[in-house]
Amino acid sequence: MREPRFIRTCSIWRALEVVGDTSTLLILEASWIGARRFDDFRARTGLLNALLSDRLKRLVAAGIFRKVAYSETPPRFEYRLTEKGQDLYWTALMLRRWERRWAPREGKLDILLRHTTCGQIFEPTPTCLACGEEVTARDVDWTEGPGVGWMAARYSRRRQQRAAAAERAGETALMDEAAQITGDRWASLVLRSIFTGVRRFDEIRRDTAMASNILSERLSWLAGKGVIRAEAYSASPPRYEYRLTEKGLDYYPILLMLLQWGDRYYVAPEGPPLLLRHGADGHDLRPAVTCSCCHAPVRPQDVTFEIVEAAPARRDVAS
Structure with missing residues (x-):
């Protein structure tokens, strides 16, 4: 029997165990914009029936959806978000924010958000509630928390099909490139390592317990997406x-909101694995997604939306 491989304890990883799958993220996206019934999800996501059924069952088992009967003969159900599912809203907003800023959008759809509290069309902003400042990766430091440790790395082959679901969704997907990255747990774990200062191939491999060929492929794929760049530190032999x-740094709020969700629902009894500090004075980070107009934390019940044709995304993907 193969011995288990271990990675650093991480609430991001625990969150991705539940939602780190492209098909799952597209289903959640469809739910946020009104899908409730099986046929609605199928039309919105383009997923095959068997795959859609499997992911809906997983989401119900994870406590993110609850099934509500709307017909007894024949039995028919709606899938509605639980409180745990609603708490993924900030992650969804950060996925949408990153997609709008960085992914090719020509010929696709976009979503305009209106905050009913202030009545304005707004952009969701990652914010520290302790100081009121926008959160970026450059402003956050971390120390080990009481729940730090090691856990077995369990990888699923389904994660290798990262683009298939988004391709089936076609022009209807509002966050297809973001869903491809977040929906590939290997790629997300690589980014977690780099964000925490682990940058060299062998160091990342040890940190993620990933096979060398898979790590090499993920690094090449992320570089091709413009999220990371290779920088030589040795010419002979070549080492990077x-x-x-900048595109990769701007992905940080997605991981931050996943970490916060994972800390809430999957934290160890000892406490969170990471403690985050913010700003020059190192105060405790209190992450939230706020309205760019009135600066209040955004709640799903306070947002309406309109689906429109997308404007071109940003192109400044320089390092």
């Missing part, structure tokens, strides 16, 4: 460090 581009 992997650093985040």
Whole structure:
């Protein structure tokens, strides 16, 4: 029997165990914009019936959806978000924010958000409630928390099909490139390592317990997406460090909101694995997603939306 491989304890990883799958993220996206019934999800996501049924069952088992009967003969159900599912809203907003800023959007759809509290069309902003400032990767430091440790790495082959679901969704997907990255747990774990200062191939491999060929492929794929860049630190033999581009740095709020959700629902009894500090004075980070207009934390019940044709995304993907 193969011995288990271990990675650093991480609430991001625990969150991705539940939602780190492209098909799952597209289902959640469809739910946020009104899908409730099986046929609604199928039309919105383009997923095959068997795959859609499997992911809905997983989401119900994870406590993110609850099934509500709307017909007894024949039995028919709606899938509605639980409180745990609603708490993924900030992650969804950060996925949508990153997609709008960085992914090719020509010929696709976009979503305009209106905050009913202030009545304005707004952009969701990652914010520290302790100081009121926008959160970026450059402003956050971390120390080990009481729940730090090691856990067995369990990888699923389904994660290798990262683009298939988004391709089936076609022009209807509002966050297809973001869903491809977040929906690939290996790629997300690589980014977690780089964000925490682990940059060299062998260091990342040890940190993620990932096979060398898979790690090499993920690094090449992320570089091709413009999220990381390779920087040589040895010419003979050639050796590289992997650093985040501006596009990659701007992915940080997605991981931050996943970490917060994972801390809430999957934290160890001892406490969170990481403690985050913010700003020059190192105060405790209190992450939230706020309205760019009135600066209040955004709640799903306070947001309406309109689906429109997308404007071109940003192109400044330089390091």
